[in-house]
Amino acid sequence: MPSAFERPKPLLSSLFVIALSIAILMAMGRPPICTCGSVEVWGRVGPTQSQMLADWYSPSHIVHGFLFYAALHLLWRRSTVEQRFAVALLIEAAWEIAENTPMVIDRYRETTIALGYSGDSILNSASDIVMMVIGFVVARQLPVWASIAIVISLELAPLVVIRDNLTLNVWMLLAPSDALRAWQAD
Template sequence: MPASLPRPKPLASIFIVLALTVAILWAMNRPPICTCGTIALWGRVGPTQSQMLADWYSPSHIAHGLLFYAAFRWLRPKSSIELRFLVSLVIEASWEIVENTPMVIDRYREATIALGYSGDSILNSASDVAMMALGFMAAWRLPVWASILFLLMLELVPLLVIRDNLTLNVIMLVAPSDAILNWQAGA
């Protein structure tokens, strides 16, 4: 009988994935912190958006974790929770890297309300990966109804406050809508 592979350790996984993500973003010349020179818990809509530890898009990364947990529980129910967590971390970290390429930054600028978007700071990208991990762990521990309620809250609050959320972000990146763009701009 072949020896089974060792199960990845969640805490070690997150540190390794974060370290690799930070190293890649550093090599891409992403700023480690806000170019304004400050570090804050919360970045408001505007120039510090996506530069601080958290911002109005942090809920969308928590939502990623909830959705990854649900998807992998459905697609790979026999895989260990540790493996599903590791794969989710790698997907999220990969998105953070792709999201900070000139092509995607330009796409955000041309197709969404993020006109002055310049990409994320490394601090914000690392926080986004951690937010996904938080969402994944919450989904693992919460009953399904609570995860669904939590996901709805994570979508509705930013929608009401900044007229944006994960759903609108995906729509605007994939199939931009002038009607959505005008509504987001308050027109």
């Protein structure tokens, strides 16, 4: 019997939600690709951050998938994995849209080290949704200990390289710390 993610329904819903997100982001005036005019696989820290297909924040979206899988598995046990996946997909897409509103972009600029942050390109937002899908699918396949190890690794790598990760991002958005911002900028 094929697994839930070998059937076409989750794939079709993913494509539909990504297409709808792209349409909404386009209507919001987000740039389809980096305003620098190039498309690259990896956006380096700086002006191309959050503009290319992937960057140092891509692991945080994979972590979203792991966290959504775990939380929805615990909170909504009677549902099917397809239902939990659909909810995770909608949450991630909604976040990508909210993250690119002037209010959230300004909040990032005020409270984090992302002083010049101007939001994501549509390419990067669509990629971020796909990264969450990858995290969700992988979390479903792995034992809990392996999922925890991967999440820790995905949080530690950007922490070491760019002094930022999902944990610090959420912390700085909800309870900004001047000391933490100074450490990140150092």
